Amino acid sequence: MRVLVIGDVVGSPGRKTLEEYLKKVGERYDFIVVNGENSAAGFGITAKIAEEFFEKKVDVITSGNHIWDKKEIYTYLENSDRLLRPVNYPEGVPGKGYTVVKSRKGVNVGVVSIQGRVFMPPIDCPFQVLGKVVEEMKKTCKIIIVDFHAEATSEKIALGKHFDGKISLLYGTHTHVQTADEKILLEGTGYISDVGMTGSDNGIIGMDNESVIPKFINCLPQRFEIAKGLERLNGIDVEIDEETGECTRIDRINLSLSQIEIM
Known part of the structure; x- marks a missing residue:
């Protein structure tokens, strides 16, 4: 099964770039996962944007x-x-943290969204929570994909190694910077520390230079604005064996909007 994962979509530049890519090659994929937490002007997501993603076959x-x-x-x-x-947010918060959805081939695919704790809010332990979730999901699906939204590379690697062979794919999000360590771990789990960002490469992790740099100089709160221009799409293109749930291929995607337009 061929899976597309897209890194943090930032604002309208990211949404536009994702739309162009899916128009060109979206039909190649059996399953598509997108991190959309920055898709509404860089902060959060709206119901309207979520529905637009689903209409585009996400x-x-x-x-x-x-x-x-x-x-x-x-x-x-x-x-x-x-x-x-x-x-791994505490009980009682809105929404769900994992789901099982059928791929375009009719195969059950489990997806988990989980957050780290190093340099992040002190929520429940991702190692313990993911262990319980994987045990539950294994009852209905062999393919399990995990988005680990975390700051520290060491924490991401540790979670990947801990769950090697128990899940199909673990990839990092949050830093907006794509790493070059894509690999298949020893027990068959696909891994990359961060899939990167989809949005403007003309600023600082998707935000306009002039709204970000003063915060580093003055240490005062700033209102961040979305950067524009030099749009780029980051993600991974993955093959997963439907019978075993093992990852058999993982390739980085790093394309400018201009490259996408001429595909």
């Missing part, structure tokens, strides 16, 4: 710490099986 939207930025999404989260918030 199967599941994962997220992270910014899922809560738009209060209107709380009700939508409660009623959606395909927009996920991190599973």
Whole structure:
């Protein structure tokens, strides 16, 4: 089964770039997962944007710490099986952290959105929570895909090694910077520390230079604005064996909008 994973979509430049890519090659994939927590002007996601993603054949939207930025999404989260918030938030918060969705081949695919704790809010332990979730999901599917929204590379590698052979794919999001360590771990789990960002490469992790740099100089709060121009799409193209759930191929995607337009 061929799976497409797209890194954090940032604002309208990211949505536009994703749309162009899916128009060109979306039909190649049996299953598509997109991290959409920054898709609404860089902070959060709206119900309208989520529905637009699903209309473009995105199967599941994962997220992270910014899922809560738009209060209107709380009700939508409660009623959606395909927009996920991190599973290791405490009990009682809106929404679901994992789901099982059929691929275009009719195969059950489990998707988990989970968040790290190093340099992040101190929520429930991702190692312990993911262990319980995987045990439950194994009852209905062999393919399990995990979006680990975390800051520290060491924490991402540790979670990947800990669940090697127990899940099909673990990839990192959150830093907006694509790493070059894509691999298949020893027991058959696909891994990359960060899939990167889909949005403008003309700023600082998707935000306009002039709104970000003063914060580093003055240490005062700033209102960040979305960067524009030099749009780029980051993600991974993955093959997973439907019988065993093992990853058999993982390739990085790193394309400019101009490259996509001439595909």
